[in-house]
Amino acid sequence: MQKNTNSVQDLPRELREQIWEHQLDLQPTLLPPALLLSGNHFLQEELNQVFRKVNYVVTIQNQAVFRRMPMDRLMELRHITVMWEGSGNPALAGTMSGAVAPLNLDSAMTKLKNNFESLTMDFQRPNGGLKWRSITQALIVGGQGSVIKITTVHNCPDLQEDFVRKSFNRMFGFAGRQYNIPGSAVIAWVWEGTGQHFLQSARSGRGNELPIGG
Structure with missing residues (x-):
């Protein structure tokens, strides 16, 4: 049988890796992408290497470590997942049981050029504040048009989920679609x-106002 040259x-x-990097984004709740589980033993190690290179x-x-990442390594990343966690008030860290300082990406680095294609904002852990909006905007602007997908992840439909969804609906000018995770609530x-x-x-700043309606 003739080999399929296509x-x-x-x-x-080099061409295969350029294809893989767009298909190997980490899925919501940190699930591996389907391609990584395809069972193609011939390419498995290559897929694993590309997956590790393009996700963070x-x-x-x-x-x-992320804030100090060298520019050449930063430019290799295509898919970023940000775990929003910690107390919304840094002053509470160390003074309350279980309280930790919140995730803080306020750094000039987030405004530098990047090649991010997808951004996932994971809100499953306790967190506070509204920095997720400005950081999302900064990462998108840093990509100069490279970002084509934004995902938010939530434990349940609560006030924060509603606020985040409506803020992004307003920021992007259209409603996001719900993504179902098999076997998960x-x-x-x-x-x-x-x-x-x-x-x-x-760049427009839409979504920085309090969202009203859907």
Whole structure:
């Protein structure tokens, strides 16, 4: 039987990696992408390497590392997940049982150029404040049109989920679609569009006002 020369594995590795990096984004609740579980043993190690190269999860524990990341490494990242966690009041850290300083990405680095294609904001853990709006805008603007997908993740439909969803609906000018996670009660909302639309929306400042309605 003649070999299928149109299959992806017949392409040069450099071209394959350019394809993989757009398909290997970490899914809501930190689930691996379907492609990583495809069972293609011939390409599995290559897929694993690309997955590790293009994804990054920002947490309270590693945020300082993220802020100091060298530009060449930063430019390799395509998919960012930000875990919004910690007390909304930094003054409470260390004074209340279980209170920790909130995630703080207030850094000039977040406004520098990046190649992020997708941003996932995970609100499953206790957090406070409204910095997620300004940080989301800064990361989108830093991409200069590269960001085409924004996802938010929530434990349940509560006041914060409602506020975040309405803020992003207003910021982007259209309603996000609900993303169902099989076997999970977690709620995710997804906004997908062109990079230029998200860039213009982030620059406009829409969504910084208190959202009214849906």
